[in-house]
Amino acid sequence: MAYSHDNRVKYVVRYLYDIDNNGILDKNDFKCLAVRNTIVETKGDFPAERFAQNAKIMDDLWNEIALLADFDKNGEVDSDEFKKAVADNCVGKDYASFPPAFKVFIENQFKAIDVDGDGTVNIEEYRQDVITRSAFADVAEIDEAFKALNGGAGVTLDRYKELYAQFLGNKDETPSKFLFGPLKEL
Template sequence: MALSFENRIKYIVRYMYDIDNNGVLDQNDFDCLAVKNTIIECKGDFPKAAFENNQLIMRNLWNEIAELADFDKNGEVDVDEFKNAVITHCVGKPFADFPNAFKAFIENQFKSVDVDGDGLVGLNEYRQDVITRAAFSDIAVIDNAWNKLLSDTDRAAGGITLPRYQELFSNFIANKDESHPSCYLFGPLMKL
């Protein structure tokens, strides 16, 4: 059940977008994401230009997501609306055919995980990302998820490149197959 399509969509809404934890997506979440992304990208520093750039990106992202998913036009996107938008605009499609809002979020997420900025998400960065969303009493659980996620090409490269991350993330939200390696992109999932 933890790897089901429904649970993965709930996971994205709860842990990736709903920054203020109020159960729905709204403008405030994306304002908070601009602050968060600036701090992460700038390793604790907060340059005004970087923040303004992230703020613009996140406001545009919210506007696009609201256009795609706020079906009742109440200024909020709940889990069901988000799921319906994913089904309509993403399921069965490759990353290149996703709406710009989804592509922008995926690329920004990669930048926040690739802490050292080398263009590759390695095991240590994966571990750091995974523990921000759940508690684990044994690192082996995280490392097992990493090993299920990686392909032979990923192993040879020493981690996950941006194009591979885009592929994995798009499969995480758009592929209903519960056995796909992309199900482990964010670590071992719990049922929500």
């Protein structure tokens, strides 16, 4: 059941948002995302003005996520709360209908993967992204997943948005299930 909708949502929480790996989403995760995004965008540099921009974006993003998903108002979003927020705001919807907070995160995620900044995630960039979250004994498994996304062609931002919307918004298993590589059951 690695590709079930429930597992895909858990995967997003664990590997994309829960940066400090404490099992819940909170303001600290989004502070850490601001640091990570600044370093990735500037290829290792850390300009204060760029960090300030990213910190503001991530602070706003956390506030919006908290509004959408912190149902018990304790300053944390656990996996069940996030799953409910996805069900309420993403299931059955296309990317244009997603909440702004989700869109900002998705677009920043694409920028982090598109290392060369050419507007397309190629197989090498995809591999680099996938191996940061899971261990693989053979690159062929990763390459097959990439081919399933777009027939082996690079993934543009528009295609990435479409795939991400399907990953969260479609309970069926579509090629989008490979957006983050071959998944493990959580």
